Amino acid sequence: MARDEESRLGGRRLLPEDERGIALLAMMIILLLAGVLGVAALTMTGMENSMAGAVRMVEEGTHAAESCIGASVNVIQQSIDAGTVPATLIAPNGPVPAANAVFLGEEINGVRANDPDVAVGAGGNPNIVMNVNNYVVNGDIDFQYRKQKSGGVASLASGYDGTGTGAASVNMFYRIDCTAQNAATGATSRVIAVYDCLAAGDGCTRRTY
Incomplete structure (x- = not known):
C-alpha cells in the first residue's frame, strides 16, 4: 500500500503533517x-554614508575657516x-570690507586693543569676508597686546613708536576668529588662532591658544 502511494506521488515520500509544520x-x-x-546591513551602510558625509562637511568647513x-x-x-590696510586688500579686490578698513588698520597697529567687535551674530562687524567652496567665511582680527622681544635692547631703549627703528624687536599679539557657514547645509565651522607678529615685516608665528 505504501509503495502504491509513493508510485502515485512520483516516487516522492510526503513528510508527516507534524514534520511538515516544523519544516x-x-x-x-x-x-x-x-x-x-x-535590513541591518542597509541601516549600517546608511549610517556609514551619513557619518562620512558629516566628516566631509566638517573638513570642508574647517578648511574654509x-x-x-x-x-x-x-x-x-x-x-x-x-x-x-593697503588698498589691494580692500574689497572688491581683497577680503577687507571697505567700511571696516580704517578701523581694522587702527586695530592691527595697536591703536585699539581688545575691541569687543565680533565677526558673526548680534552686532557682527567682520574684518574679513570671504567665499570658499560654498562657505561664507567671516573673520575678526583683534590686537591684544605688545611685548618686548627677548634680547631687543635697541627696541627697549628706543621705545615702541609703531613701525620703524626698534620696532622689529617688539612682539605684537593678535587673536583671529574665523567662522565658516554653509547656508545650503547649515554646516558651521569655527577656528580661533593666536599669532605673534614682529613689526617691520618680520613675519608671524602661530601660538597655542
Whole structure:
C-alpha cells in the first residue's frame, strides 16, 4: 500500500503533517532572520554614508575657516608694514570690507586693543569676508597686546613708536576668529588662532591658544 502511494506521488515520500509544520516554521524563521540581517546591513551602510558625509562637511568647513586665518595673517603683516590696510586688500579686490578698513588698520597697529567687535551674530562687524567652496567665511582680527622681544635692547631703549627703528624687536599679539557657514547645509565651522607678529615685516608665528 505504501509503495502504491509513493508510485502515485512520483516516487516522492510526503513528510508527516507534524514534520511538515516544523519544516515550514524553520523556513519562516530562516527567512525572517535573513530579512533582519538585510535590513541591518542597509541601516549600517546608511549610517556609514551619513557619518562620512558629516566628516566631509566638517573638513570642508574647517578648511574654509583656516583659509580665513591665513588671509587674516597676510592682512596683518601687510598692514603692519604700511601702517594701514593697503588698498589691494580692500574689497572688491581683497577680503577687507571697505567700511571696516580704517578701523581694522587702527586695530592691527595697536591703536585699539581688545575691541569687543565680533565677526558673526548680534552686532557682527567682520574684518574679513570671504567665499570658499560654498562657505561664507567671516573673520575678526583683534590686537591684544605688545611685548618686548627677548634680547631687543635697541627696541627697549628706543621705545615702541609703531613701525620703524626698534620696532622689529617688539612682539605684537593678535587673536583671529574665523567662522565658516554653509547656508545650503547649515554646516558651521569655527577656528580661533593666536599669532605673534614682529613689526617691520618680520613675519608671524602661530601660538597655542
